Amino acid sequence: xxxxxxQELGRKGLDFFQRLGRGHLLFGHILAGLPALLPRFGLVIQxxxxxxxxxxxxxxxxxxFVGMVLGLQGYNTLVDFGAEESLGVVVALSLVRELGPVVxxxxxxxxxxxxxxxxIGLMKATEQLSAMEMMAVDPIxxxxxxxxxxxxxxxxxxxxxxxxxxxLGGYFVGVGLxxxxxxxxxxxxxxxxxxxxxxxxxxTKSFVFGVVVTWIALFEGYDAIPTAEGVSRATTRTVVHxxxxxxxxxxxxxxxxxxx
Amino acid sequence: xxxxxxxxVEVRQLLFTRGSRKIFDGIDIDIQRGKITAIMxxxxxxxxxxxxxxxxxxxxxxxxxxxxxxxxxxxxxxPLYALRKRMGxxxxxxxxxxxxxxxxxxxxxxxxxxxLSEPLIRDLVLMKLHAVGLRGAWQxxxxxxxxxxxxxxxxxxxxxxxxxxxxxxxxxTGQDPISMGVLVRLIRQLNDALGLTSIIVSHDIAETxxxxxxxxxxxxxxxxxxxxxxxxxxxxxxxxxxFLKGLPDGPVPFHYPAEEYRRDLLTSVVDR
Ligand SMILES: Nc1ncnc2c1ncn2[C@@H]1O[C@H](COP(=O)(O)OP(=O)(O)OP(=O)(O)O)[C@@H](O)[C@H]1O
Ligand SMILES: [Mg+2]
Numbered sequence: 001x002x003x004x005x006x007q008e009l010g011r012k013g014l015d016f017f018q019r020l021g022r023g024h025l026l027f028g029h030i031l032a033g034l035p036a037l038l039p040r041f042g043l044v045i046q047x048x049x050x051x052x053x054x055x056x057x058x059x060x061x062x063x064x065f066v067g068m069v070l071g072l073q074g075y076n077t078l079v080d081f082g083a084e085e086s087l088g089v090v091v092a093l094s095l096v097r098e099l100g101p102v103v104x105x106x107x108x109x110x111x112x113x114x115x116x117x118x119x120i121g122l123m124k125a126t127e128q129l130s131a132m133e134m135m136a137v138d139p140i141x142x143x144x145x146x147x148x149x150x151x152x153x154x155x156x157x158x159x160x161x162x163x164x165x166x167x168l169g170g171y172f173v174g175v176g177l178x179x180x181x182x183x184x185x186x187x188x189x190x191x192x193x194x195x196x197x198x199x200x201x202x203x204t205k206s207f208v209f210g211v212v213v214t215w216i217a218l219f220e221g222y223d224a225i226p227t228a229e230g231v232s233r234a235t236t237r238t239v240v241h242x243x244x245x246x247x248x249x250x251x252x253x254x255x256x257x258x259x260x
Numbered sequence: 261x262x263x264x265x266x267x268x269v270e271v272r273q274l275l276f277t278r279g280s281r282k283i284f285d286g287i288d289i290d291i292q293r294g295k296i297t298a299i300m301x302x303x304x305x306x307x308x309x310x311x312x313x314x315x316x317x318x319x320x321x322x323x324x325x326x327x328x329x330x331x332x333x334x335x336x337x338x339p340l341y342a343l344r345k346r347m348g349x350x351x352x353x354x355x356x357x358x359x360x361x362x363x364x365x366x367x368x369x370x371x372x373x374x375x376l377s378e379p380l381i382r383d384l385v386l387m388k389l390h391a392v393g394l395r396g397a398w399q400x401x402x403x404x405x406x407x408x409x410x411x412x413x414x415x416x417x418x419x420x421x422x423x424x425x426x427x428x429x430x431x432x433t434g435q436d437p438i439s440m441g442v443l444v445r446l447i448r449q450l451n452d453a454l455g456l457t458s459i460i461v462s463h464d465i466a467e468t469x470x471x472x473x474x475x476x477x478x479x480x481x482x483x484x485x486x487x488x489x490x491x492x493x494x495x496x497x498x499x500x501x502x503f504l505k506g507l508p509d510g511p512v513p514f515h516y517p518a519e520e521y522r523r524d525l526l527t528s529v530v531d532r
Contacts, residue, residue: 123358131355131414134315135369135421136344142372 023219026140030148030218033141037149043142047150051112055158058107063162066103067169070094074170075178087180088189091170092163096193096202097258100163102250105209108155109242113217116147117238120221121231129222144218151214156206163202201257208249213242268293268328268425268457269314275322276306276313281517283309285481286323291425296451296458298468300503301478304516307461308352310478311427314459315349316340327425345373348418352429354410356402356417362389363398366417373421388416391450393442407434412443419450425457426450432464444471465504469493477503 037044074090120143123129129139167189174180193199217238224234269291276284283306291297299307312318313325316332325332330343356365366385370376376384389395392412402410411434418426428447432440448471451458462468469475469489477485477492477500485492485500492500518524 126358127351127353127355128357130312130317131349131351131357133317134344134347134349134351135372135417136341137369137372138341 019223022223023215026144026219026222027215029140030145030215033138033145034149036141037145043146044149044153047146048153051116051147051150051154052158054115055108055111055154056161058111059104059158059162060165062103062107063100063165064169066099066162067091067095067166067171068173070099070166071170071173071178075174075180084174084178084180085184086188086192087170087174088167088185088187089192091174092167092189092193093198095163095166096198098202098250098254100159100166101202101205101209102246104159104162104206105155105213105246106243108151108158108209109213109217109246110239112151112154113213113238113242114235116151116214116217117221117224117235118231120144120147120218121224121226121234124222124224125226125228125231140222144222148214148218151217152207152210155210155213156203159202159206201253204257205250205253208253209246212245212249216242216245265293266329267291269459270324270326271310271314272326273323274313274320274325276309276318276320278309282481284313284320284323287478287481287483289476289483291457291459292474293457294451294455295473296447296460296471298460298462298472298475299478300461300463300465300468300475302503303463305478305480307478308429311349311429311459311461314427315344315347345421346424348421348423348426350411350415350418350426350428350431352433353407354402354414356405356410356414358402360402361398362394362400362402362405362413365402365413366420369417369420384420385416388420389413391419391446392416393439408436408439411435412439415443415446419454422454423456425459427459427461429461430463431460432462432467440467447471465506469504479503 070091071087074087074094075084078084078087078090120129123139123143129143132139132142171185175182175185220234220238220241221231224230267290269289271287271289274284274287274289275282289299289310299310301307309318313320314327314332316325316335320333323333327343327347330339332340332343335343356362357368360368363385366388367381370381370384374381386395386398389398392415394409394412394416397405397409397413402413405413411431415428415431426447431443431447435443444467447458447460450456460468460472469492472489474488475486475492476483479499485495485497487495492504495501
């Protein structure tokens with residue numbers, strides 16, 4: 001009786017580490033497949049297109065609203081100190097350093113990540129991956145590797161779009177509705193946002209999130225139990241795990257970049 | 261007299277388990293060159309598993325599987341993939357790639373493994389599709405095909421690279437009488453005209469025994485009988501008789517291994 005929960009815990013623990021191991025093996029296998037994609041870059045472009053198109057609308061709309069909220073909140077705080085001229089800086093830094101990469105990654109996980117898991121999982125369930133193996137085509141190189149690279153490339157692009165649209169949203173609210181000086185909004189932003197410290201760090205975050213979210217999505221699909229239920233569970237896990245990973249990694253990366 | 265040619269596929273003392281269940285318990289199978297060999301047996305005996313072992317997708321616990329003298333069970337990745345290029349496999353449900361139409365599915369192995377020009381690939385694909393009677397369906401998506409059509413497209417894809425060995429997993433299920441007849445003839449023609457070696461896994465006794473040169477009957481992890489269709493028909497094996505005639509009673513169990521029925525019903529779940 002008493003042993004049962006401990007056994008259960010042990011089984012869960014073993015399970016976890018086995019999955020972790022399989023995940024890393026898959027990661028290595030995918031990385032080994034990347035060089036072979038160079039002569040066939042069309043495969044990657046195709047995936048960038050489908051991943052990007054999947055996420056573009058939601059990224060643009062969310063970016064706009066987040067920017068507008070930042071404009072409103074930032075104005076309300078800044079105006080108490082008579083510093084509403086700095087609204088542009090506040091909006092831009094929040095987006096470029098934090099919200100752009102993080103919110104984009106979360107949306108990407110929900111939109112493109114879950115779709116990737118479902119696609120790969122269904123290909124496994126319908127024996128398409130097996131059939132490829134029997135045709136002497138490695139599904140990890142042919143199917144997973146191009147999707148991985150596409151996620152890696154798309155994430156920073158989408159985050160950049162998110163931030164750009166957000167800055168415009170902040171502009172609409174701050175300058176258009178609340179009467180912040182237009183010149184100040186842009187010029188302060190230009191003066192204070194640093195290419196290395198802010199933009200490059202934001203882009204680095206995006207690349208890291210792109211790797212992690214796409215890796216989790218592909219692994220969950222590839223490792224899914226090949227049934228309808230297994231695939232649906234894997235899809236849920238992709239969203240949960242990659243969201244948690246993004247938020248946790250964001251703290252670590254922020255501490256490394258801006259901490260000291 | 262010349263010595264008999266070595267078999268193309270040799271399975272020796274094959275042992276394979278899934279969990280605690282022995283799927284294969286020391287079986288020997290020879291697949292002769294240029295012949296059509298049928299593997300028959302009840303559902304769940306491991307016919308599909310056997311094809312996967314021959315294709316190197318599964319590794320046996322014990323025993324040897326050789327194809328053309330190469331030990332599939334211990335082959336490295338590169339030689340295994342090289343060998344697979346010369347093996348065609350028709351999956352039980354077709355396993356067409358979704359997101360590509362019929363044409364691209366058949367062209368897939370050609371595009372992956374050859375440097376042929378597009379016009380040449382086009383001609384080859386149309387020829388293969390013509391052979392299975394689906395040339396007119398080249399622009400359909402897999403979701404727009406019936407199960408039987410999907411299997412025929414998969415057959416066209418499996419023969420695209422002109423393999424030396426073809427493995428058919430249940431090619432006849434889901435085919436109407438006409439396409440069944442066409443398929444039977446096609447398998448024979450492919451085998452003889454292209455000099456293939458074919459392995460058919462099936463429970464369609466009439467069709468299979470009409471084209472198979474040699475038949476293996478599997479049950480409970482063992483080869484219970486083998487021989488030509490005629491030999492099996494006249495054999496004294498109760499097992500072969502039951503299977504070939506489709507009798508419900510006999511040595512072949514209809515049930516998946518289980519506890520005794522009465523005990524199972526009378527014990528409550530808590531006692532387990
Ligand atoms: N992935 C798996 N994990 C565990 N057991 C499996 C797995 N796949 C198959 N089995 C078991 O192996 C046995 C053989 O399966 P297989 O698919 O080879 O049967 P089959 O002879 O092809 O049957 P059918 O004629 O119905 O297609 C089955 O009893 C099944 O329970
Ligand atoms: Mg089967």
